[in-house]
Amino acid sequence: MKEVKVCVLRIEGTNCEDEMADAFSMVGAVPEKVHLKQMEENAPAGLGRSLEDYDILAFPGGFSAGDYVRAGAIFAARIKSVMGPQLKSFVESGKPVLGVCNGFQILVELGLLPALEGAMSETPTAALYTNDSGRFECRPTVLRNDDRGKCLFVSEIPKKSLVMFPSAHAEGKLMSNDPDFVSKLEDNGQIVFRYVNPDGSDADYPWNPNGSPSDIAGICNPAGNILGMMPHPERVMTRFTRPDWTRNPGPEEGDGMMIFRSVMKNLG
């Protein structure tokens, strides 16, 4: 089988790149943590990298550049200046891109999501804004797979089934200045995950930790190759990081495994 190379992109102050890389290793991919400076044309010999050499691009969660200005904004601005055109052609070629938490914020700031008007908008057309509670919300969240068959990252998760991924963010409320954006996302089949209560009903706070409209937790682009989500699948790859594993040992694998399996399978 051909080696699947994953670029886990980082800059100063990125964290969670280790977990993201490990998650890809666990499904047989070959991840590499790449600093954005390695993508610059004048990178030192031997350290230079090119995005087109990778099969998957992943933006890890956590923080980046102190999350100054807005969460993910500085990382996004620097990506645009270093490799904007390369990123656009990577996306347009249909290669998978995953953004978790800060990664989702970066994808939105880059204009790669929701991408209702083309692959990559000049300025952001959405925002991940401060949680309704005004606080950092950190706890397990239950998500329903609402994908309608488009997203490359969820094909191994049975449709409408529930998964548990932890959330940990202060800015996760999806907003747009288009009042119809939720119905547009719905019509396009771009809503991949919704927060639900543990019994599967529509989420109330705190099960919807941020107040996102329509309980949206994760969306894909119209083509389905970019997934951005606030909760962290890479944090539940084994049973040991499920909060109730001592009471309910359950299966050996954590729910997060299915995200990474799906994309590997879809790469064939």
Add this chain to the structure above:
Amino acid sequence: MAVIEIRIELKKGVADPEGKNTKKALESLGFEGVGEVKTVKVYDIEVEGTDEEAVSEGEEMCKKLLANPVIQNFKVTVR
């Protein structure tokens, strides 16, 4: 060299949890008659060129990084 002040405000209708919580805290300290409390972010930036050039450069900065048009308005003035 000009110094521009860039003021980033939340758009009307965008909730301001920090402002709301600050209002609550002020009221709990006994400040009466506190109306709406809004948080804003201000950058002072030194820029080369005339005042006019500095302002238009500042506006470009807002579009490219400092403001997200979905939730924020900006105002650039020369100090």
